[in-house]
Amino acid sequence: MQPQTYILPIDRSANPVIERWVKDGQLRATDEQLPGTNGRVYALSPALLSTVCAADDFHLNVGRERIGVPIYRMPEWEYSSIVRASDTFHQHRIAHLIQPLLVSQQVFQADRWIANVIDAVAGAPLVGPQPLTVGEQWSDDGRFVPEATRLIRRHAFWMLQLGFELPPTRDLDGHGLVLGIDVGLRPLVTVALEGDGSWATGGIVRFTPAIWRQLSVAAIAAGVDTVLVKRTARLLRYSAARELIEEGFLVPVAQTARAVVAERLNYAGFERHIVRQMREEAIRDFLTAWLPQRLHAWGIQFVPTDPAFTSRDCSRIGCNHRNHPSEEEERIEIFVCELCGHSMNIHANAALNILRRGLPEVRG
Ligand SMILES: [Zn+2]
Structure with missing residues (x-):
């Protein structure tokens, strides 16, 4: 093999x-x-x-x-x-610090989480x-x-x-849906299915610049290597995203999909798009490497599409109007079309647009 x-x-x-x-x-x-x-x-x-x-x-x-x-x-x-x-x-004892980063959990208590990261990094690693x-x-x-x-x-x-x-994971019996996916931080992945169904994974806690500063300050005060502390925080966020992506998205996909449509990412796109939207390492790795490789291994077609305006175009068939969503609409995550009044979750609308764009390239 x-x-x-x-x-x-x-x-x-x-x-x-x-x-x-x-x-x-x-x-x-x-x-x-x-x-x-x-x-x-x-x-x-x-x-x-x-x-x-x-x-x-x-x-x-x-x-x-x-x-x-x-x-x-x-x-x-x-x-x-x-x-x-x-x-x-070698790994520091940090596994218990992943769960608090998932937004479906209780409110994120930054102070406590940071103190626990410092403690874990200051302790002896497990070998x-x-x-x-x-x-x-x-x-x-x-x-x-x-x-x-x-x-x-x-x-x-x-x-x-x-x-x-x-090992192969694919269960070929009786399935064969085409999925369109939109990625972000909260939720991490939103999936649109042919026939207008959709589902979303959970999300991860947003790290503000204040949290990064607080990590440095706490590390210095505790006399712990700042670089190691920040690296550990990144590792924990990556691990949280990986858990959600693998279990909330890739496992179901292995069972149901014959093709997956996602935004095409390239470096030019990163500067403009990804950094601005605060999408991070795990999401980038997921779209550029894990997803295409997994789908290839499972014999599921991967269709990358143009990412422009997927969150602004109306997904209602026959409309396609390009909208200018208000900050309020983005905050409450509801898309409302200025032309036809169609309204749905903002991420599901984007995922549906991605799905429609890719459908012509899906093999029969
Ligand atoms: Zn519309």
């Missing part, structure tokens, strides 16, 4: 180590072509390959070196597979192959395949490919 692969960026601080491996033949250039990447692919020597494992959420062990790789930025199966293969994996920051649902089925590890060079940047054996 061909392993599924996932690609992550490598921190530039590792460049001198990697160049040394190339020089002394531990890394060998190959003619391999990896889908979705246009860079030179390097294979690791058997000696290096046998050492590849996760050191912590932000580092990979290779040989005697620790290189900066955001391990935590993988979907749940892949993440938990490599952690379970890594006996010396062992335990993926603490993921839910239970997916965790036991995948397997990390070290032999599929590759390094990829693009100009001065290096990327890492990791390989996994993942």
Whole structure:
């Protein structure tokens, strides 16, 4: 069985180590072509390959070196597979700090949460192959395949490919809906189904600049490394988003969809669109990497569409009027068409527009 692969960026601080491996033949250039990447692919020597494992959420062990790789930025199966293969994996005891970030929970108490993050980071990490920051649902089925590890060079940047054996999830019996999805922070994902049904996942707590400042102030007051505290807060938000996306969206999709339509994202789009809307790392990774890769593995068609005006156009068939929603409408999350009076949830309206735009490209 061909392993599924996932690609992550490598921190530039590792460049001198990697160049040394190339020089002394531990890394060998190959003619391999990896889908979705246009860079030179390097294979690791058997000696290096046998050492590849996760050191912590932000580092990979290779040989005697620790290189900066955001391990935590993988979907749940892949993440938990490599952690379970890594006996010396370090993680602070932070799993209980994920739930408070889900907006369906009680009111978010920032002061208390921040104090708990500081406590957790100040304490000794837990060492062992335990993926603490993921839910239970997916965790036991995948397997990390070290032999599929590759390094990829693009100009001065290096990327890492990791390989996994993942079980198929698709239940093909009697389903075959086309879904349109809109992503945001609250809810994280809104899904429109053919035939006007819809559902939404929960959302995650919005971090204001004040919360980030408060994290720094509290870290300094406690004498704890500020960088580590902020990184841990990001990791926790990422883990909360991953849990919602995997369990609230990808599990149902695996059972029901024959095609999924989503907004096409590119870097130009990020500056303009994503940053402004405060969409964050997990959502970006989800749209650009997890979703297309998962759907491909499950044999579900992925249809990216033009993201422009999806939240302003009226989704009522025959209308399509381009609206200028008021701040009040956005605040209460209700879309009202200025032309035909059609009214519905603002995210469901966007998801429906995305679905309609993609439908002509869905294979019979
Ligand atoms: Zn209308």
